[in-house]
Amino acid sequence: MAVKIRLTRLGDKKTPFYRVVVADSRKTRDGEYIDLVGTYNPLKNPEEVKIDVEKAKAWISKGAQPTETVKSILVKAGALEKSPAKKAPRTGKKTKKE
Secondary structure (H helix, E strand, O other): OOEEEEEEEEEEOOEEEEEEEEEEOOOOOOOOOOEEEEEEEOOOOOOEEEEOHHHHHHHHHOOOEEOHHHHHHHHHHOOOOOOOOOOOOOOOOOOOOO
């Protein structure tokens, strides 16, 4: 079973509110989840992030993979360390110097 730490959306139209949950990657976005790790409110200024750091670290140690968005939220909350930036592969035509 592939387990992901991801966001589920709550809130009304144009007022999003998210739960950070641990879920099977084959389930729907707002469907059944295994465990609730925290919440994320992007509309507050500054963004409101409430994460149970111990739960998040426990799930990551068990092999749960956070999505890119959740990874950045966990870095803000202090549950993960920021990974070094990868260089993007160079795409483009090589030009000959004459």
